[in-house]
Amino acid sequence: MxxxxxxxxxxxxxxxxxxxxxxxxxxxYAGDDGGPAVGPTQYRNPVVAGFYPDPSAIRVGDDFYLVTSTFGYFPGLPIFHSRDLVSWRQIGNAIDRPGQIDYGNDELTRGLFAASISYHNGTFYIANTCFYCGGGNFIVTGKDPAGPWSDPVWLKFEGIDPSLFFDDDGTAWMVNNGIPEGKMRYDGHRAIWLQRFDAATKTMVGPRKVLVDGGADPASKPEHVEGPHLFKHDGYYYLTAAEGGTGEQHAQMVWRSRKVDGPYEPWSGNPSLTQRDLDPARPDPVTSTGHAQFVELKDGSWWAVFLATRPYRGNQYNLGRETFLLPVTWRDGWPVILPRGERVPVVLERPALPRTPQPIPTSGxxxxxxxxxxxxxxxxxxxxxxxxxxxxxxxxxxxxxxxxxxxxxxxxxxxxxxxxxxxxxxxxxxxxxxxxxxxxxxxxxxxxxxxxxxxxxxxxxxxxxxxxxxxxxxxxxxxxxxxxxxxxxxxxxxxxxxxxxxxxxxxxxxxxxxxxxxxxxxxxxxxxxxxxxxxxxxxxxxxxxxxxxxxxxx
Structure with missing residues (x-):
């Protein structure tokens, strides 16, 4: 054949x-947006330029893997590999066979929303939502992140932005954005839900539970809490999610708990990342920061990938939402991506990892x-x-x-x-x-x-x-x-x-x-x-x- x-x-x-x-x-193709020079120990943001939104990244040994959204385009869900968190190379797509998913005939802004990548016992997992495709949330698996990936296994729960977390004992948990319990109190009122995932049968098991109702400060009526991820550090479970929609009001929030199913306490210094408080007239703005995922390096340092935009005039940008990278600082047991009021730096020091330049860069x-x-x-x-x-x-x-x-x-x-x-x-x-x-x-x-x-x-x-x-x-x-x-x-x-x-x-x-x-x-x-x-x-x-x-x- x-x-x-x-x-x-x-x-x-x-x-x-x-x-x-x-x-x-x-x-x-030839592109150059200028900007400050990059020294030998530095890197430039965004690390993956162009329409690569909703980044999810993990470390497996010495390797890092990244997946982003694709909406109505095919192949879907590009997979990137890196050894230094800065230089990325696309190695495949998780949805690369026409028969894997029926996109329907909807608009380009429908389709494959925010994906999350995880790894456990030799298997890679990607959880994702096909919005308006009829199936809803699904998971695909693969032994090699370059592919092939399995056909989708459709999961029976409502909402978007699923993310899979494996605990130390191998227990798997799925968090996602969904409709809150009871009556919605305002437009954009959403919740973060938790449920067990059986990796052997690839099914959801046990009851669903709300971890966050509305957002970090429910009294302020935060809109569209979404893009959740769970991780563990120093005996705490950390939940991170974005609020404010994916535009200029975007902000990344953090909660923590001693138990995976809560209750979760919001950080008093939230948000961990935002640019929404800055002067809109500032030169060379980076806006809409959020939808972050935290990654721990072998040396114990932490970094975060997140989406942001680079407008050229007002809030106009043709590139969509791009993938950025910043170091994470721990403050009194809480992860801070960027102190409140600081601008996202375009050039900064690289992670302490051997450089692995790629034949075609994804930045600069x-x-x-x-x-x-x-x-x-x-x-x-x-x-x-x-x-x-x-x-x-x-x-x-x-x-x-x-x-x-x-x-x-x-x-x-x-x-x-x-x-x-x-x-x-x-x-x-x-x-x-x-x-x-x-x-x-x-x-x-x-x-x-x-x-x-x-x-x-x-x-x-x-x-x-x-x-x-x-x-x-x-x-x-x-x-x-x-x-x-x-x-x-x-x-x-x-x-x-x-x-x-x-x-x-x-x-x-x-x-x-x-x-x-x-x-x-x-x-x-x-x-x-x-x-x-x-x-x-x-x-x-x-x-x-x-x-x-x-x-x-x-």
């Missing part, structure tokens, strides 16, 4: 573009080129929902896409756009794609997209029409616009017999678009466009912008 698939892919790669496919010979300046010559896509490339059929292939000639009749934003009708996505990781970035010679039929469009959501995106491509072949630029900026967007530029091409390169250049709220038919001879398609439509502040939702090859045929 494997030989047949490889042979099929090889045959697909040999087909000419006129056989109904579009060939992309290269995608290039990043530059790479992808020619898609391998037998399969690298693990960081994604589609909108799992593919229901084969419409792309890689190989000697590059990436081949079969155009879809479903445009970007049209997957709610049941189809799937022919779009391969990579996360945008900088506000100042240059994105380039090169198409092999391509003769589009009238109405066909193939090129490069940069997408925040179904309703907010740009596409520049080679388009066929009655007037001939042209470079066309489309923008969609709202639910009331056409699904395919509005064409805002068209430049005739004298010939379709040469490769065409397409480029987006982003600089915070500004977007410039170019094309080239001769290497290095870039010509403008449009300049000074509004890139802020790619921000969550305008587009809404929870995800970050992605970009990549796209092909449409009506």
């Amino acid at each position: 494997k030989r047949f698939v490889l042979t099929l892919l090889a045959c697909v790669a040999m087909l000419p573009a006129w056989a109904g496919e579009v060939t992309f010979t290269e995608v290039r 300046p990043i530059e790479w080129s992808e020619r898609f010559a391998a037998e399969k896509l690298p693990p960081q490339w994604m589609t909108i929902h799992p593919p229901k059929q084969t419409w792309f292939g890689t190989g000697r000639d590059g990436l081949k896409l079969t155009p879809s009749s479903t445009p970007l934003g049209g997957h709610g009708s049941g189809g799937q756009p022919a779009y391969l996505a990579h996360r945008l990781q900088h506000h100042r970035a240059t994105l380039t794609a090169t198409l092999a010679p391509y003769q589009p039929e009238p109405g066909e469009l193939a090129g490069l997209a940069v997408l925040q959501s179904e309703r907010y995106h740009y596409v520049v491509g080679v388009e066929g029409g009655k007037e001939g072949t042209a470079i066309a630029l489309y923008r969609r900026a709202g639910k009331d616009e056409a699904v395919s967007g509005q064409r805002i530029a068209r430049i005739p091409l004298p010939s379709s017999q040469q490769p065409v390169s397409l480029r987006f250049r982003l600089d915070g709220p500004r977007l410039d678009v170019f094309y080239a038919v001769e290497p290095g001879q870039w010509k403008p398609v449009a300049t000074g466009l509004d890139a802020s439509i790619l921000s969550n502040d305008i587009a809404g939702g929870f995800i970050g912008a992605t970009f990549g090859p796209y092909a449409f045929r009506p």
Whole structure:
């Protein structure tokens, strides 16, 4: 079977573009958001830049593993490995088979919410919620964090953000966000629940119990307590969870107890981490800090991974929520990530661990080129929902896409756009794609997209029409616009017999678009466009912008 698939892919790669496919010979990325210099003993935040929210990290021996959310993208739940907590490399995805989970046809901001990773007796566990997928909460397991991971085992409890904790005696406990007991007292009133988990049968057992009702200070009516984790230190069980929603009011709270099932006492100095008290007009802000998980190193020091955002103007950011890292200080038996009123440092001293740099960094300046010559896509490339059929292939000639009749934003009708996505990781970035010679039929469009959501995106491509072949630029900026967007530029091409390169250049709220038919001879398609439509502040939702090859045929 494997030989047949490889042979099929090889045959697909040999087909000419006129056989109904579009060939992309290269995608290039270069991004650099500047900032202070990083010394040899220092690191830069975020440690994983771009749309990598809700981080969960663990240590197993000398190795660290990290998982983040993916919402409506597939593959889901990327797994990263590191030896120094700073330099990360993606080694796989926990949800990487289309049959593992049915995402449905919902919006991109649905799907796979905050995941948590844990380890016990040679087995890795990931607990997660598939929001609006119909199944709810589930767990997958694997012996190797790079995969394969099991099919989901669906768990019968309400809520989101499950996290699995193994006690010293091997007993397993699940904590999660859920609806409180009795009547909700206010909008956003939530609770943190606890229940036993039987690792042998992968079932929930025993009664469910509320550990936290509302938040650290119930009288203040805290909203959306979520993302809980349990850990043990010096005879105490510590419960940590975020409050205030995942925006600028985000804050990380801590409780502790002598017994795993409580009662839990909130720290009088809460929150352990927040930026919500700082001047909104401060330069180069880091905001929305929270959803943290604590990790103990072999030397007894503690660190925390957490999500945060980097706005370029007001609360506008195109990158989504990113993964940050800070040391933890213990104060009178309580873990403090950052003292109240202090700003998240961008550059600080590294953990006392041997450095393990990666071929492509996940922070700071990043530059790479992808020619898609391998037998399969690298693990960081994604589609909108799992593919229901084969419409792309890689190989000697590059990436081949079969155009879809479903445009970007049209997957709610049941189809799937022919779009391969990579996360945008900088506000100042240059994105380039090169198409092999391509003769589009009238109405066909193939090129490069940069997408925040179904309703907010740009596409520049080679388009066929009655007037001939042209470079066309489309923008969609709202639910009331056409699904395919509005064409805002068209430049005739004298010939379709040469490769065409397409480029987006982003600089915070500004977007410039170019094309080239001769290497290095870039010509403008449009300049000074509004890139802020790619921000969550305008587009809404929870995800970050992605970009990549796209092909449409009506």
